[in-house]
Amino acid sequence: MSKKRTQFSKKKLGQIPGSIIYTGEKAKQKLSIELFDFNKEQYVEKELQNVEESFSFKLSDSTTWINLNGLNHVNDIETLGTHYNLHPLVLEDIVNISHRPKIDEYDDYLFVIVKMLHYDANESMVSEQVSFVLGKNYVLSFQEAEGDVFDNVRDRIRFAKGRVRHMQADYLLYILIDAIVDHYFSVTELLGDKIEDLESDIFSGNITDHTTKNIQNLKREILRVRRSIFPLREVINRFEKNDNSLIHKKTISYYKDIYDHLTQVSENIDIYREMIWSLMDMYMTTISNKMNEVMKVLTIMASIFIPLTFIAGIYGMNFNYMPELHYKYGYFVVWGVMIVLFLGMLYFFKRKKWL
Structure with a gap:
């Protein structure tokens, strides 16, 4: 009262x-x-x-x-x-x-x-x-x-x-x-x-x-x-x-x-x-739309980093017998694959008009 x-x-x-x-x-x-x-x-x-x-x-x-x-x-x-x-x-x-x-x-x-x-x-x-x-x-x-x-x-x-x-x-x-x-x-x-x-x-x-x-x-x-x-x-x-x-x-x-x-x-x-x-x-x-925009950006960022994190996780394991670990250009190959995945997913999201 x-x-x-x-x-x-x-x-x-x-x-x-x-x-x-x-x-x-x-x-x-x-x-x-x-x-x-x-x-x-x-x-x-x-x-x-x-x-x-x-x-x-x-x-x-x-x-x-x-x-x-x-x-x-x-x-x-x-x-x-x-x-x-x-x-x-x-x-x-x-x-x-x-x-x-x-x-x-x-x-x-x-x-x-x-x-x-x-x-x-x-x-x-x-x-x-x-x-x-x-x-x-x-x-x-x-x-x-x-x-x-x-x-x-x-x-x-x-x-x-x-x-x-x-x-x-x-x-x-x-x-x-x-x-x-x-x-x-x-x-x-x-x-x-x-x-x-x-x-x-x-x-x-x-x-x-x-x-x-x-x-x-x-x-x-x-x-x-x-x-x-x-x-x-x-x-x-x-x-x-x-x-x-x-x-x-x-x-x-x-x-x-x-x-x-x-x-x-x-x-x-x-x-x-x-x-x-x-x-x-x-x-x-308006508040809901702003929240949706934020969630969309966060979801896209998470979707991009999921495969990159997967690759980094695979090659971060401590097994002795992993053939790629001893390859001379293995480090550059992994980076190349990750960059291609990153650009490919950006192109895909852009084509779908999610970005």
Whole structure:
């Protein structure tokens, strides 16, 4: 069992349901809270020092987006959740980063979990859980650390681009999830490039000691993307068929667009998955061919030296009565026979196209 799974088991085992316990590894992450409050005429953008500063925006007629970074600050999350009457199980799920994408319906809000994927500077895939709470006129988002894919959403709010300032909170949730899904395309595109580069290396015979490790890493990345995308399709499908008053009919068509994007990404992932299996087969075939070439060379060398060794063995025996031993040119005759055998066998192997 990995260290991460062991830590998770120790934290969760025997805990009372609804216990708000952070299960991630970023225990020293700084708390960061940003707030956007907007309507079609104006907007307010603030960097909050504490969650209490957001309380006054709950009853406003405008749409409010509160984005909290730092799931390790469970007390602040609990304070914010208490103010918005969030269920203890929701708060528990927010700080438990091992959840699959899902949607839960409550009386006056929806709770959604999505996986945000991106590559870091070392081209290693990073998966981060993002939790959303959709209320009548607000969206709460919870992230483990700073850095996300929502910069375009912030600009659309600031500069009144598109429909976001004219729509309600359900549309805001849509563009936030859509930003995550759109970033899946960037992830899968880079993933496809890595697979194609590895395929070219294997096909050209440029195999190193890290080739097997690279193939296994790509398999893990594909499985990670697949685990993030396939459950999310079920979540978006629930949005389409939802009759909750928080999701307006004119917004449902936008969620259908997300579902179409997820279907396209899923198809790409299935293709890449097949390519990875093909890469493994190609790698094993290449290794087998190289081994066969080595064995063929060794077999030819052994076949050539078997008769030469036989002759040398015969005349290396210590019998007193061997007529050839006393022949004046016996040494040169043996060498001649051995050379003729050597050249004759080379010609034979060449004619058979074994060389």
